[in-house]
Amino acid sequence: MQEILTLAQDPTAWVALITLIVMEVVLGIDNLIFISILTNKLPAQHRVAARRIGISLALIMRLALLGTIAWIVKLTTPVFEVFGHPFSWKDMILIAGGLFLVWKATKEIHHNVDPTEHNEDFIASSATSGFASAIGQILLLDLVFSVDSIITAVGMTPHLPIMVVAVVVAVTVMLLAATPLANFIEKNPTIVMLALAFLLMIGTTLIAEGMGFHVPKGYIYAAMAFSALVEVLNMLARNRRQRAAEKH
Template identity: 75%
Template structure:
């Protein structure tokens, strides 16, 4: 306890904490988008509980990984080499998670675009029945929670050697995720075009995880800058659509160009 109090008196520790909290929140956006899209496929009465369980599992997994910090550090060590390229445990997890995310996003995009295809969706259910069971949703959230949690903790280890700071940053970031989960999910559900944009983000994130697993580092700033630009364009489109709807309503359902 005394060591923790001394650490909190260090300005450098506070700077590291603030920086790490911001980084963890940004990294948590990917996880949150996936959880929001997946839980929106459940019946309305189960969505909020599924989101809370999914985010709770993310917190438990991150804290558990912090306790296993020595094991996490070893994940960066190469397990084997193929054609002169070494693959570590982290690489294999990133590749597997990236492939899973690309597959999920591709299947959902196909389902959204091909509205005549009622044969199957993400879990093989018809369009007019429940598209995903509660257990299936939690299971798939758990898989991606593991991938994002390992990425999150490895980032934390690289930014500070102080485990208490990592704990505070992780708990703060997951709390923000918990508060933002329902509003984000509701926003995505009410704006169908946002769903497609979010799926495109997941597709890009999945591809990034795969290439990083093969040793190609992609600066996160480029990814989030692209996401922010796309989100900004979509915000302008939404503003334009709502303006047209207001004009149509003011003109008795007829747009000004139809006069």
């Protein structure tokens, strides 16, 4: 308690907290896109519950990981080498998560390009098993992003209370934004393909990071923002053409 009161009176602690919250929220965008696409495939009555349960369990998992920071930091220690390049547990987690994202995004892109492969039997049978699968996939991907973000957070501040508050605030923002973002994606089908392309790019970036090639996050988010802006302009143009056609 004394440590928390001391930190509350320290201006540098507040700067670190705000910076860490912003970083966690920005990193959470990747998770939100994945969660939105994943839960939109569930029956309408299960979507909100899947998002809330998945994100809530993700919060519990992140807080549990924060309790094992000493172990998390050791994940950066090299375990073996391949052709002279060292690989740590963190690298292997990033590569595994990246491969999963690339596979998932590629599979979803294929389904969107050729939707005739979906059959009613699959959709009907996935109502219950699909719910559990969605929760599991949300937690799996969040584990990858959690390890990466926590290691980054440790490099920004040594104070555990600051990390805990930042994680709680960031996950709360995710919880509030998950349903509006998912509804927006569902109402704008072209956004789905763009979001899947983002996931494909993020997955490739995770693999590159795991292989030792550092890709500045700013470049990735700048490309995502530019692509999103272009898509917004396309949506505005389509809406104006539709309104003009309705008038005529």
